[in-house]
Amino acid sequence: MVLSNLLQNIIGGVSVGATYGLIGLGVVFLWQSIERINFANISSAMIAAYLFYTFYAQLHLPFFISLVASIAIIAVYGLLLRYLLFEPINHHGGGELEFVVATVMLSTFWLSAIKAFYGGVPRPFPPVFGEATSFVRIGSVSIPFVYFSVFFVVLVLICALYLLLWKTMIGKMLRATAQNKETASLMGINVNMTTSLAFMLATTIVGIGGILLAPTYFVSLDLGAGPIGVKGFASAIMGGMINPFGTIVGGITIGLVENFSALFISSVYKDVISFVILVVVIIWKPRGIFNWTTKED
Amino acid sequence: MRRNLKRIVYGAFLVLILLLPLLSRNEYNLFVTDTAFLNIILVSGLVFLTGFAGQISLGQVGFSAIGAYTSALVTMRLGMPIPIGIVAGVAVSVIVGLFVAIPSFKLKTFFLSLVTIAFGEIIHLLLVNLTALTGGSQGLFNIPPMKLGDTPFTNTLYYYLFLVIVALVILLMYRLKYSHIGREMFAVNDDDVAAEACAINSRKTKTFAFGLSAGLAGLSGALTAHMVGFLTPDPFTLSNSVNFVAMAVVGGLRELGGGVVGGFVLTWLPELLKLKIQGFENYYLMVDSVIVLLVVVLLPSGLGAILFKGLSRLWGEKQGAVTLHNSKSKEGE
Amino acid sequence: MANILETKMLTKRFGGIVANHGINLKIEEGKTTGLIGPNGSGKTTFINQVSGIFPPTSGNILFRGEEISKKPACKIASMGIARTFQRIQLFNHLNVVENVLVSRSKFMSASALDIALGTAKVRRKEEAQFDKAMEFLGIFGLDKDAWKLPLSLPYGKRRALEIARALALEPVLLLLDEPVAGMTKEEFMDILGILDILKERKMTMLLVEHTMEFIRKAVDWVYVLNFGEVIAQGPFEEIEKNKAVITAYLGDEE
Numbered sequence: 001m002v003l004s005n006l007l008q009n010i011i012g013g014v015s016v017g018a019t020y021g022l023i024g025l026g027v028v029f030l031w032q033s034i035e036r037i038n039f040a041n042i043s044s045a046m047i048a049a050y051l052f053y054t055f056y057a058q059l060h061l062p063f064f065i066s067l068v069a070s071i072a073i074i075a076v077y078g079l080l081l082r083y084l085l086f087e088p089i090n091h092h093g094g095g096e097l098e099f100v101v102a103t104v105m106l107s108t109f110w111l112s113a114i115k116a117f118y119g120g121v122p123r124p125f126p127p128v129f130g131e132a133t134s135f136v137r138i139g140s141v142s143i144p145f146v147y148f149s150v151f152f153v154v155l156v157l158i159c160a161l162y163l164l165l166w167k168t169m170i171g172k173m174l175r176a177t178a179q180n181k182e183t184a185s186l187m188g189i190n191v192n193m194t195t196s197l198a199f200m201l202a203t204t205i206v207g208i209g210g211i212l213l214a215p216t217y218f219v220s221l222d223l224g225a226g227p228i229g230v231k232g233f234a235s236a237i238m239g240g241m242i243n244p245f246g247t248i249v250g251g252i253t254i255g256l257v258e259n260f261s262a263l264f265i266s267s268v269y270k271d272v273i274s275f276v277i278l279v280v281v282i283i284w285k286p287r288g289i290f291n292w293t294t295k296e297d
Numbered sequence: 298m299r300r301n302l303k304r305i306v307y308g309a310f311l312v313l314i315l316l317l318p319l320l321s322r323n324e325y326n327l328f329v330t331d332t333a334f335l336n337i338i339l340v341s342g343l344v345f346l347t348g349f350a351g352q353i354s355l356g357q358v359g360f361s362a363i364g365a366y367t368s369a370l371v372t373m374r375l376g377m378p379i380p381i382g383i384v385a386g387v388a389v390s391v392i393v394g395l396f397v398a399i400p401s402f403k404l405k406t407f408f409l410s411l412v413t414i415a416f417g418e419i420i421h422l423l424l425v426n427l428t429a430l431t432g433g434s435q436g437l438f439n440i441p442p443m444k445l446g447d448t449p450f451t452n453t454l455y456y457y458l459f460l461v462i463v464a465l466v467i468l469l470m471y472r473l474k475y476s477h478i479g480r481e482m483f484a485v486n487d488d489d490v491a492a493e494a495c496a497i498n499s500r501k502t503k504t505f506a507f508g509l510s511a512g513l514a515g516l517s518g519a520l521t522a523h524m525v526g527f528l529t530p531d532p533f534t535l536s537n538s539v540n541f542v543a544m545a546v547v548g549g550l551r552e553l554g555g556g557v558v559g560g561f562v563l564t565w566l567p568e569l570l571k572l573k574i575q576g577f578e579n580y581y582l583m584v585d586s587v588i589v590l591l592v593v594v595l596l597p598s599g600l601g602a603i604l605f606k607g608l609s610r611l612w613g614e615k616q617g618a619v620t621l622h623n624s625k626s627k628e629g630e
Numbered sequence: 631m632a633n634i635l636e637t638k639m640l641t642k643r644f645g646g647i648v649a650n651h652g653i654n655l656k657i658e659e660g661k662t663t664g665l666i667g668p669n670g671s672g673k674t675t676f677i678n679q680v681s682g683i684f685p686p687t688s689g690n691i692l693f694r695g696e697e698i699s700k701k702p703a704c705k706i707a708s709m710g711i712a713r714t715f716q717r718i719q720l721f722n723h724l725n726v727v728e729n730v731l732v733s734r735s736k737f738m739s740a741s742a743l744d745i746a747l748g749t750a751k752v753r754r755k756e757e758a759q760f761d762k763a764m765e766f767l768g769i770f771g772l773d774k775d776a777w778k779l780p781l782s783l784p785y786g787k788r789r790a791l792e793i794a795r796a797l798a799l800e801p802v803l804l805l806l807d808e809p810v811a812g813m814t815k816e817e818f819m820d821i822l823g824i825l826d827i828l829k830e831r832k833m834t835m836l837l838v839e840h841t842m843e844f845i846r847k848a849v850d851w852v853y854v855l856n857f858g859e860v861i862a863q864g865p866f867e868e869i870e871k872n873k874a875v876i877t878a879y880l881g882d883e884e
Contacts (some may be wrong), residue, residue: 037407085594094597096406097353101546104355104539105590112582226535233411272422279415282408283400448833471748476745476756477731477738484732491719493703494712496679496736496799505742551723617725617777625760626777 004141009259010270015147016216017255018154022249023228024235025161026202031241032178033198034086036099040107042232044203045210048074048226049125050114053219057126070211071204079196079205085198111224122220129153129215150212157208158248165244174198206232227271234278253277278292299612306608313326313408314460318453327452331524334459335517340544341466341556342513347542348550349479350484350506352401353410355538356417357514360390362424362533364515365522366431369440372523379523386519387512394511398504406407417538436529440522455524457555462520467557473509474553479620482506533572543589551619558601563589632694633833635672635711637679640689642675642858649675651858652689657803662825662835664845664866667855668878673838674716676855677805678775680836681713694802698873708736710802714792714809720780724789727776730763733798737762766798770824786817793824797833804828804835810844822847842870854878 026041048070055066085106089098130145165171177184177194185191210223217223231254238250254274261273318327338434339361368386371377377385400412424431431437442449443458450458473479481502484492489499522528540563548559566588570581596603609616615623635657642650649672655723657663665673679686682703691699698706707713712733721729740752767773770790780788789809796804810818818841821829828835839845845852845866852869854862854879862869869875 009381037410088594089597092595092597094593097347097550098546098593098597100353100410101539101542102590103591105543105586105593108539109583109586109590112580112586116580116583220363230414237408272418275415275418279412282404282411471741472745472748476752477740477759478734478742478745480724480728481735483724483728487723488719490683490703490714491721493683494707494715495733495795496704496707497732498702498704513880583816615777617779618728619724620728620731621760622727623811 001161002028005263007138008262009263010256011147011151012257013153013259014252014265015154015255016213017252017258018151018248019209019212019251020228020254021235021251022154022157022212023232024239024247024251025089025244026206026209027232027236028239028241028244028247029198029202029205030151031236033195035203036086036096037103037233038081038202039100039103039229040081040110041103041202041206042229043107043110043224044074044077044206045213045228046114046221047077047210048207049108049210049219050118053123053125053214056128057123063128067211068074071207073096074207075200075204078200082196082199106206107224107229111151114224115221120220120221122218125214125219127215129212131213146215150215153212154248157205158244161205161244170197175203225275230271230278234274234281237281285295303608303612303614306612310564318456324452327456329564329568331452331455331459332521333561334456334463335521335524336541336544336564337463337556337560338459338466338520339514339517339556340541340548340560341470342510343541343545344548344550344552344555344559345470345482345513346506346510346594347545348552348555349474349482349486350503351482352398352503352506352508353406353536353542354397354413354510355410355535355542356413356415356420357510357541358533358535358538359417359420360394360514361509361518361521362420362530363393363518364390365444365518365528366424366437369437369522369528370430373437373439379441382523383516383519386522387515390515391508391512394508395504397511398500398507401503401507402500412454414535417533417535421530421533421576424533431530432528434530436527437522438527440526440528443523450524459520462516463557467553470556471553475620475622478505483619507615516565517606543593546597547589547600549590551603552599552601552605554605555601558604559599562600566612567623633657633692634659634694635836636690636692637676637680638690638692640676640677640679640691641687642672642684643687648858650679650686653855653858653860655853655860657834657836658851659834660832661781661850662829662848664849664852665836665838665855666842666845666852666869669840671855673855673880674807675740675858677713677807677838680706681711681805690793699782707799707801710800711805712796712799712801712803713805714789714796714807716807716811718788718792720792720795722789725779726769726772726783727760727763729780729791730766730795730798731759733795734759734763736799750832763798765793769797769827770788770794784812784817786820789813789817789821790824793821793828797828800817802834804833805838806835807838808840809837810839810841818844846870 023042026044027037029238051070051073052066055061055069056063076149085102089102096196108223129149134145135142136145136148165175173189174194174197176187176189176193182189213223217228222228231251234254235247235251238253239246254277257277258270258273262270339357343354343357346354364386367389368382371385372379372382397413397416401409404412424433444450444452481492481497484495484497484501485502492499544559544563545555545562548557549555567581567585570584592600606616615626617623617626631785637653637655640650640653641648653676659791665676667673678684679699681689682701682705686699690697693709693711698709721732724732738755740755744752762775764776765775770793772787772791772794775783775787780791783791793806793809810821813821822844837845837849849866852863853860854869854875861874861878862872
């Protein structure tokens with residue numbers, strides 16, 4: 001019995017943790033691009049999950065259409081975020097603080113909007129990642145199939161991201177711009193385009209993350225609320241705000257620690273744990289858990 | 298400079314706010330305005346910390362809670378008179394504030410904001426879990442109200458008391474802003490390395506700012522405790538800390554009256570939205586956050602900045618100084 | 631002649647990089663000393679250590695005989711070392727005279743309580759410091775611009791303001807980090823003029839510069855840095871003929 005609990009917690013922790021890492025990637029991409037923190041980062045997750053739910057479970061559109069539509073909308077949202085929020089604030093003389101307040105307000109807006117139109121009751125997520133009752137047998141232990149399918153999707157996504165960022169022209173341009181805007185533009189890179197791309201990439205990845213988190217958190221306001229957003233930030237910080245793989249590893253760490261503290265201490269403190277990790281990492285190792293170098297060096 | 302015009306406008310404003318409770322006898326409106334005053338006290342401290350000294354804090358309600366619960370406990374459990382309770386509340390808030398300043402020595406903006414969020418969350422957690430002390434989620438009841446003789450204060454009496462306190466707070470901020478202390482704040486805000494090169498101890502400056510803003514938040518909390526009569530952990534959440542920061546930004550971060558404008562506008566706006574439109578309760582939070590969002594995006598320097606700059610121009614005052622009286626400028630009109 | 635500043639085997643390591651290695655440098659009272667070297671030779675790192683922005687990895691910094699290498703920047707500034715920065719670092723939200731007043735904070739012996747009470751003593755002190763600040767602005771011809779915001783001033787005047795702010799600290803030693811970088815011929819001459827004024831006041835200075843023309847006209851003694859080490863020192867006329875110096879600068883045209 002203890003073994004089954006242990007194995008479940010490990011696999012579950014890795015699975016949900018990897019998705020926290022995806023949320024963290026949204027933070028990292030935007031930070032690398034505009035040196036600002038989007039406090040409404042997690043809202044993209046909630047919006048995408050609700051969009052998918054609306055299309056697939058409510059309007060009964062085909063799975064593929066629902067998925068593509070949700071992702072497309074959330075990508076465009078990223079663009080709107082840049083031109084309706086970031087650029088105007090900059091233009092009117094606002095800095096980091098104003099952007100923080102604006103995005104926090106945006107997050108509040110999305111939570112209240114979703115609550116107004118969908119109500120506060122969590123909806124069950126359609127079983128696209130496997131039935132809630134399907135399990136995988138490892139010896140005498142039963143692990144929910146969902147853990148595996150979600151983790152698999154995250155893995156595929158990370159590989160796709162790796163290929164995009166390291167093996168394509170566009171990816172190289174994105175990374176060059178992140179390193180040094182002036183140099184990149186002197187080299188002929190269209191910094192305007194890469195900035196828009198970074199915005200869209202951030203919201204899209206987080207959106208997909210939201211859809212992947214919905215089986216665990218349900219299609220609910222929790223998907224867009226504080227505690228889970230904190231886990232995204234914590235993952236990003238563990239990756240030193242720069243390294244995508246560090247971010248995913250950080251997220252997995254949080255997922256594991258969460259599950260084990262719920263198991264051994266108390267589930268009440270589950271959310272606090274990620275907070276504690278975050279504060280400890282900030283104070284102790286601001287460059288992330290493996291000292292990824294930061295931009296300022 | 299049209300000094301007389303300035304005197305007339307401010308004089309009229311003074312008369313208006315002094316007579317307000319007598320003109321509008323609506324108890325609910327008075328209560329909301331009383332709450333607005335308390336928010337103004339807290340937000341003024343936040344303007345000082347974030348706008349002047351440049352230190353972000355998304356955990357101010359933590360200090361408010363400390364002030365509130367300390368004063369409540371001192372008056373209830375130790376039987377002390379209310380003024381002692383309030384002084385105790387402010388004192389404890391200030392002391393805690395001095396410690397919260399420490400992360401700000403090395404951390405900036407985003408990372409500092411996370412630490413302040415953590416602070417607020419920890420206080421909230423303590424409020425809920427230290428049941429013997431705080432009453433847990435049930436909270437504390439029967440907190441002694443302020444009394445005139447044997448009768449508890451009415452909303453009107455609170456109005457005048459809070460008005461006096463707000464006036465004193467603004468006076469304090471006025472004196473600090475137009476002094477070398479204010480200059481040190483703005484210098485550290487703009488460039489703390491350059492400030493240090495000018496022999497300014499940026500740690501001392503930040504600590505002072507945190508201590509002062511914590512004290513004002515604690516004062517606000519303590520007064521709330523006695524006015525409302527009961528305390529629960531519910532209002533001391535991150536989302537309220539965020540609301541206060543929104544008040545500071547909307548009011549005008551670098552404005553002396555930023556706390557007044559922001560505190561007043563954003564306390565009244567949700568009330569007006571709730572009242573004016575039927576069945577609006579579900580949507581008012583949405584609309585409220587959009588309005589704040591629009592102000593922050595389009596007018597990041599705040600409504601207060603527009604207001605006071607407009608007034609300045611109205612009576613032909615020279616602009617350009619932050620910590621000096623513009624009348625010192627010898628450039629004429 | 632006393633040594634206002636002396637460094638002994640000053641070394642600074644950043645991870646694997648040695649930015650300053652065993653630097654022995656002396657600055658004599660009343661003289662203007664130059665510190666030159668190609669880009670990346672460690673000049674700014676040196677100034678940052680002397681002004682207290684970060685401590686050295688090893689070695690000593692002696693200011694009027696006192697060891698200051700572990701002291702924080704604000705303490706070193708109040709002891710009498712003022713500086714300007716490579717990229718002009720003014721307080722852009724404060725106006726010109728307020729920028730200078732920031733340095734005068736050191737001379738305002740008023741506590742927060744005095745200020746809160748708004749005593750006449752405080753008002754008098756503020757007046758006195760305001761007049762002093764305007765005096766300093768006057769030296770640099772900036773008094774007419776007192777109420778302007780720094781970013782509305784031309785580049786040359788901004789640099790002058792930064793120097794005025796440093797001077798307002800009434801320092802014993804003034805460190806200037808690339809004061810004429812990126813300046814037009816006119817602005818350059820203005821700064822030279824400022825330097826003459828400072829020399830008239832017998833200010834001890836350390837000048838970090840990249841522009842040879844400026845060093846030639848401005849300094850009494852030069853140290854040359856390359857890859858973090860002092861490779862030569864002496865009067866400028868000797869330095870500009872020094873083989874090692876020439877090699878270091880090869881390919882580093884100005």
